[in-house]
Amino acid sequence: MSCEDGTITTTRDDRIADVTPSVFDPRLEYTTVAETGLSDLDGENGELVVVGYPIEELAANASYEETLFLLFEGRLPTADELADFRTDLASRRELCAEPREVLRRAADEGCAAMEALRMGVATATLEGDRSGPQADAKRAVAVLPTIAATYWRYRQGDDPVSPTETLDHTANYLYMLTGEEPSEADVRGLETFLTTLIEHGMTASTFTARTVVSTESDIVSATTAALGTLKGPRHAGDLGAILELLRDVHESGNADAAVDERLAAGDGLKGFGHPVYRVRDPRAAVLSAAAERFFEESAADGFLASVREFEAVATERLREREPTRDARATVEFYAAALLDGIGIPKSLFPATFAISRAGGWTAHCLEQLEENQLVRPTARYVGTTGKTWTPVENRHVAGDSLVGRPVRSASLEPVSETLAVLSEPNRLEILLLLYDADEPLAYSALRRAASIEDKGRFNYHLRQLREYFVTDRGDGYELTDAGRTFVRTLLTEDRLLDDLL
Amino acid sequence: MVRSELHQGLEGVTVAETSCSRVDGEAGELLIGGVPVEALAANATYEESVFLLFEDRLPTADELADFRADLATRRDIHADVRAVLRRAAEEEASAMDALRMGTAAATLGTEDCSQTATARRVVAVFPTIVATYWRYRQGEEPIDPRTDLGHAANYLYMLTGEEPNEADVRGLETYLNTVIDHGVNASTFTARTVVSTESDLVSAATAAVGSLKGPLHGGAPGPVLDMLRTVHERGDPEAYVREKLAAGERLMGFGHRVYRVRDPRAAVLSSAAERLYAASGDDDFFETVRAFESVAVDALAEHSTDRRLETNVEFYTAALLDGIGIPQALFTATFGVSRVAGWMAHCREQRTDNRLVRPVSRYVGETDRTWTPVGDR
Numbered sequence: 001m002s003c004e005d006g007t008i009t010t011t012r013d014d015r016i017a018d019v020t021p022s023v024f025d026p027r028l029e030y031t032t033v034a035e036t037g038l039s040d041l042d043g044e045n046g047e048l049v050v051v052g053y054p055i056e057e058l059a060a061n062a063s064y065e066e067t068l069f070l071l072f073e074g075r076l077p078t079a080d081e082l083a084d085f086r087t088d089l090a091s092r093r094e095l096c097a098e099p100r101e102v103l104r105r106a107a108d109e110g111c112a113a114m115e116a117l118r119m120g121v122a123t124a125t126l127e128g129d130r131s132g133p134q135a136d137a138k139r140a141v142a143v144l145p146t147i148a149a150t151y152w153r154y155r156q157g158d159d160p161v162s163p164t165e166t167l168d169h170t171a172n173y174l175y176m177l178t179g180e181e182p183s184e185a186d187v188r189g190l191e192t193f194l195t196t197l198i199e200h201g202m203t204a205s206t207f208t209a210r211t212v213v214s215t216e217s218d219i220v221s222a223t224t225a226a227l228g229t230l231k232g233p234r235h236a237g238d239l240g241a242i243l244e245l246l247r248d249v250h251e252s253g254n255a256d257a258a259v260d261e262r263l264a265a266g267d268g269l270k271g272f273g274h275p276v277y278r279v280r281d282p283r284a285a286v287l288s289a290a291a292e293r294f295f296e297e298s299a300a301d302g303f304l305a306s307v308r309e310f311e312a313v314a315t316e317r318l319r320e321r322e323p324t325r326d327a328r329a330t331v332e333f334y335a336a337a338l339l340d341g342i343g344i345p346k347s348l349f350p351a352t353f354a355i356s357r358a359g360g361w362t363a364h365c366l367e368q369l370e371e372n373q374l375v376r377p378t379a380r381y382v383g384t385t386g387k388t389w390t391p392v393e394n395r396h397v398a399g400d401s402l403v404g405r406p407v408r409s410a411s412l413e414p415v416s417e418t419l420a421v422l423s424e425p426n427r428l429e430i431l432l433l434l435y436d437a438d439e440p441l442a443y444s445a446l447r448r449a450a451s452i453e454d455k456g457r458f459n460y461h462l463r464q465l466r467e468y469f470v471t472d473r474g475d476g477y478e479l480t481d482a483g484r485t486f487v488r489t490l491l492t493e494d495r496l497l498d499d500l501l
Numbered sequence: 502m503v504r505s506e507l508h509q510g511l512e513g514v515t516v517a518e519t520s521c522s523r524v525d526g527e528a529g530e531l532l533i534g535g536v537p538v539e540a541l542a543a544n545a546t547y548e549e550s551v552f553l554l555f556e557d558r559l560p561t562a563d564e565l566a567d568f569r570a571d572l573a574t575r576r577d578i579h580a581d582v583r584a585v586l587r588r589a590a591e592e593e594a595s596a597m598d599a600l601r602m603g604t605a606a607a608t609l610g611t612e613d614c615s616q617t618a619t620a621r622r623v624v625a626v627f628p629t630i631v632a633t634y635w636r637y638r639q640g641e642e643p644i645d646p647r648t649d650l651g652h653a654a655n656y657l658y659m660l661t662g663e664e665p666n667e668a669d670v671r672g673l674e675t676y677l678n679t680v681i682d683h684g685v686n687a688s689t690f691t692a693r694t695v696v697s698t699e700s701d702l703v704s705a706a707t708a709a710v711g712s713l714k715g716p717l718h719g720g721a722p723g724p725v726l727d728m729l730r731t732v733h734e735r736g737d738p739e740a741y742v743r744e745k746l747a748a749g750e751r752l753m754g755f756g757h758r759v760y761r762v763r764d765p766r767a768a769v770l771s772s773a774a775e776r777l778y779a780a781s782g783d784d785d786f787f788e789t790v791r792a793f794e795s796v797a798v799d800a801l802a803e804h805s806t807d808r809r810l811e812t813n814v815e816f817y818t819a820a821l822l823d824g825i826g827i828p829q830a831l832f833t834a835t836f837g838v839s840r841v842a843g844w845m846a847h848c849r850e851q852r853t854d855n856r857l858v859r860p861v862s863r864y865v866g867e868t869d870r871t872w873t874p875v876g877d878r
Binding site for chain 1: 505506507508509510511512513514515516517518519520521522523532534535536537540541544545549557558559560561562564565579581582584585587588589592594598601602604605606608609610684685686687688690691694695696697698699700701703704705707708709710711712713714715716717718719758856857858859860861862863864865866867868869870871872873874875876878
């Protein structure tokens with residue numbers, strides 16, 4: 001097995017794996033962890049296929065429920081199946097009173113939306129249908145918008161709006177945020193966002209969900225876990241910051257200056273370049289078209305024009321700087337513009353991403369359970385061995401009595417450098433001369449008394465000592481307390497006579 | 502593009518370098534923070550073991566006193582979280598479901614959200630969540646934690662409302678030390694993956710609880726106890742073992758995926774259980790457990806010649822926790838009460854040398870489908 005970066009190791013600790021050598025791969029970038037029928041990413045050609053359908057087709061045509069059905073069942077639903085599936089999902093949206101209070105509290109304390117979402121979804125099994133993995137999967141997907149909207153309403157100082165079964169998944173989310181029935185353009189725009197981001201291969205959060213159910217745990221636990229993973233800025237990205245960037249550019253009206261400024265500051269450009277796609281992220285094209293449709297209808301297309309110009313300028317500048325790397329606008333770039341246009345508050349951007357991706361997480365869990373294998377990787381021990389037990393009264397830590405906590409060897413280095421100053425015979429002679437003098441010695445007297453002939457060398461050694469052991473009083477040189485203590489303890493009669501013998 | 506190999510269970514894939522623990526499956530040895538589990542289990546308080554994992558050394562007497570006091574101040578849970586736990590208990594949700602709910606909201610009402618404070622908070626609050634749930638489950642009011650009791654003693658106190666005896670505390674403390682960390686298993690790996698995105702420790706602990714909840718990981722100490730009780734009531738362990746094996750059933754509490762010899766934790770818990778039952782004077786049951794172990798190990802050796810199956814950690818966990826008076830429904834949650842410190846230590850380790858986990862999957866589904874309008878399906 002060959003690995004570019006991964007080292008092949010067989011150590012004593014890995015003997016569990018004596019059938020195959022153990023591969024060190026902390027990012028798992030060289031390890032295929034699952035076979036999946038859910039999505040296929042082609043980073044070279046910029047293609048994303050979800051259960052056989054190019055993402056462009058799904059985003060243009062499918063409702064969120066249809067896409068979810070596709071992920072769960074591997075095929076599109078018939079009209080009857082779709083109607084049943086919608087009704088079924090809609091019946092699983094309610095949140096009981098206790099989690100609502102937790103969300104109110106979270107809003108009062110100013111917790112982030114993703115924290116609130118974690119608290120809420122962890123309780124999603126309450127009052128629920130616990131008949132099995134399918135029920136848990138539907139419940140987790142159906143309840144997330146209710147949790148996000150409930151938190152948001154409290155955050156605004158409003159009472160939450162109960163879900164309504166007459167509206168579809170997407171429309172109902174918007175309705176619960178505002179209390180008003182949303183416009184068709186808003187629903188269509190959000191539906192495209194939710195459908196486009198629903199599934200994207202084995203991301204960290206999806207892999208977390210699969211690892212959780214690999215122990216035969218449940219899908220609500222897995223969704224909670226995945227949400228915690230998505231919460232990290234290295235995964236969910238920073239849609240909010242991208243929106244701010246776009247707003248700045250729009251207000252300044254000068255895309256060129258905005259791009260140059262940021263590149264000059266060495267900050268890089270948020271929203272450009274994706275670790276997997278070497279060409280343009282296909283989802284960026286889908287959301288760009290959706291944003292165009294949306295902003296035309298809402299007649300707020302001045303903002304979109306700024307966004308487009310910014311993309312064009314940024315793409316060109318990035319190409320000039322790094323011709324080999326095709327750093328294009330990522331999905332986040334147009335996602336931020338689109339969500340803002342729809343009226344989703346900026347602080348709910350990551351939560352809205354989670355509302356979409358929950359479909360992928362739960363579908364991956366169902367897939368994992370079909371042919372389950374417990375995830376149990378190996379670690380390499382790099383700690384100490386052979387320690388024995390020391391009773392508490394016999395434990396001693398350097399520096400504990402002086403500073404009340406252990407002193408690390410790094411903080412001892414300056415002290416050690418100070419001591420190194422003394423490790424030179426000419427300097428010891430200077431210290432002895434000053435020790436013997438009853439009063440401060442003038443430079444000329446000291447220089448005459450010392451056996452070092454070269455003036456430059458004498459000055460050099462004196463300068464070294466002046467840091468810590470010798471002080472210049474103006475009328476002459478004398479030992480500091482440290483210098484005096486050192487001479488008295490180490491340059492003793494015994495030592496000096498020994499040396500003479 | 503580098504060829505990527507399929508390792509579904511990640512068996513044989515080394516995902517991290519760790520100094521938290523070393524599992525040597527061949528020799529049957531376990532080091533925790535460099536200390537052999539046998540030495541740690543018998544000597545340490547739980548707080549000492551937590552300090553060892555967090556700081557990679559044992560605390561001095563002063564440090565230990567400070568650490569204990571600090572943990573003890575972080576035990577309270579917020580009224581809104583209690584209400585959720587009450588609801589979970591009323592609906593007869595499992596203890597692990599309740600623990601997930603309580604952990605997810607563990608930061609409510611806390612001020613300091615630094616990494617160190619959060620790690621300590623999460624460790625400190627687990628027993629309160631479990632005990633609160635359990636009290637409600639019994640139809641009783643929860644008991645507030647007491648800061649003057651150690652971690653293990655306070656857990657027992659919150660379950661019963663009575664100050665626990667020394668033998669029970671020592672027994673529980675030994676258990677908590679023994680299972681505090683065990684390499685990178687599914688739940689620990691889950692926690693590490695969560696923080697690899699620079700997410701937070703509460704999210705990681707919540708995720709890990711979800712992982713531990715699964716029977717393939719959190720294990721079967723509950724069913725082992727049922728089995729031991731059945732055997733004790735029926736009397737003849739040998740007949741029971743033969744029956745089970747003849748029926749082609751597995752014996753719970755034997756064999757471990759990693760250990761080729763006896764799980765070193767089984768030995769530690771076995772002597773802890775022996776001490777406990779000797780102190781309580783109820784050693785009838787324990788004699789059955791011992792007899793069952795020796796009969797079963799022999800029978801299993803005859804039955805499967807390729808691999809020697811010894812008792813695993815679950816076997817004596819069941820006997821020990823039951824002897825202490827931990828309700829069977831809380832066995833897995835009590836495992837979580839211990840392991841949470843390992844999770845937190847691994848998260849801190851992951852954060853110091855972080856690499857985002859982003860594995861690869863292989864697409865085996867359909868391709869080239871085209872859209873069919875719903876009317877034509």
